[in-house]
Amino acid sequence: MADRLVLLGTKGGPALRPGGPWPTSSLLEIGGRSIVVDCGLGVTRALTEAGVGLKTLDLVFITHLHSDHVLELGPLLHTAWTAGLARTVRVYGPAGTGHYWQRFLQSMEFDIEIRIGDEGRPDLRDLVVVEEFTEGPVMEAGGLAVSALRVDHPPVTECFALRFESGGKSVVFSADTTLFPPLAGFARGASILVHEAMLEEGIDRLVARTGNGARLKEHLLASHTLAADAGRIAADAGVGHLVLHHLIPADDPGIGESDWIDAVRTSWNGPLTIGRDGLALDLPAKGAGG
Numbered sequence: 001m002a003d004r005l006v007l008l009g010t011k012g013g014p015a016l017r018p019g020g021p022w023p024t025s026s027l028l029e030i031g032g033r034s035i036v037v038d039c040g041l042g043v044t045r046a047l048t049e050a051g052v053g054l055k056t057l058d059l060v061f062i063t064h065l066h067s068d069h070v071l072e073l074g075p076l077l078h079t080a081w082t083a084g085l086a087r088t089v090r091v092y093g094p095a096g097t098g099h100y101w102q103r104f105l106q107s108m109e110f111d112i113e114i115r116i117g118d119e120g121r122p123d124l125r126d127l128v129v130v131e132e133f134t135e136g137p138v139m140e141a142g143g144l145a146v147s148a149l150r151v152d153h154p155p156v157t158e159c160f161a162l163r164f165e166s167g168g169k170s171v172v173f174s175a176d177t178t179l180f181p182p183l184a185g186f187a188r189g190a191s192i193l194v195h196e197a198m199l200e201e202g203i204d205r206l207v208a209r210t211g212n213g214a215r216l217k218e219h220l221l222a223s224h225t226l227a228a229d230a231g232r233i234a235a236d237a238g239v240g241h242l243v244l245h246h247l248i249p250a251d252d253p254g255i256g257e258s259d260w261i262d263a264v265r266t267s268w269n270g271p272l273t274i275g276r277d278g279l280a281l282d283l284p285a286k287g288a289g290g
Helices: 043-049 073-082 097-107 109-119 182-186 200-210 213-223 227-237 257-264
Strands: 004-009 025-030 033-039 059-061 089-093 128-132 136-141 144-150 160-166 169-173 192-198 242-248 272-274 279-282
Touching: 004 043, 004 192, 004 242, 025 043, 025 160, 025 169, 033 043, 033 073, 033 160, 043 073, 059 073, 073 089, 073 097, 073 109, 089 097, 089 136, 097 109, 097 128, 144 182, 160 182, 182 227, 192 200, 192 227, 200 213, 200 242, 227 242, 227 257, 242 257, 257 272
Parallel strands: 033 059, 059 089, 089 128, 169 192, 192 242, 242 272
Antiparallel strands: 004 025, 004 279, 025 033, 136 144, 144 160, 160 169
C-alpha cells in the first residue's frame, strides 16, 4: 500500500455541533504499518470510511488523555474485535492509558464474556497489549522507529509529540501544546509536521457557544498554539510540509480556510494544508525538509 496520512478528525475539543468536524484522530500508513494516532469520538467510523478493515488494526498511539484524544479508544478496539479481530494490537500511550483500558474492559465485561461463549470469539483481554511511554524512544520494529517529546499542554503534564520514521520518511505530530520551541528540533527535517493550530479571533465566539467563559478562554490561550506560531515551528524545523489539525475553532462560520492560510503565511512559506475530516495526503517519496 502507498504510504499516506489520513486526517480522520480535525476538530480541537470534544464538543460536537451539527454538520461540523469530529475530534482528533489520524491514520498514518507508513512502511507497511497502519497506525492510528489518537482516538477522539468518531475514529471508528472514520477508519472504515478511509478503507481500513478494523480487524487489521495494528498499532494505536495516544498522545495524552484528554477526552478528544482518547474517548473512543475502547470502543474502537471492541468494535474491531466484533468485526473479527484475532491478532494482537499494541496500544502506546502515556501513564494512565492502561488504567483507562482496564476500566473499559470492566464496563464491557458482560458483553465480552457472553460473546466469547456464544460466538466463539477469542478473549479481547488477551488481544490488546498496552505499553505506557514517556519522553525518548518509544518503539523500533520492522523498520519503523517512534520517539516522543514531552510538550507543554497545561495542566496535562503527560502529553507527547510523536515522531514516526520509516524508509527515509518521517511524520511528526505535535499533540496539543502551547508554542514550544524545542518541538522544532524534534521535528527537524520531517517530511510532514502535523501541528495543532488556533485562531485568536475565533476564541471569544467559541467560548460564548461552549460556556465556562473566562476559565475556558484562559485554558485555550495557555495550552494551544496560534496558527502563526505553528508556522514558525515548521520554518525553524525545516519540514517539507505543514499540516494544521486540531483546529480551534474548527466550526465557526465566520472563519474559512483563507483565514488560516493568511495567519500561517506570516511565518511559513512552504507547502501547507489546512486539515479537514477525511483528507488524505500521500507521503513524499523520501524525507526532505524544505
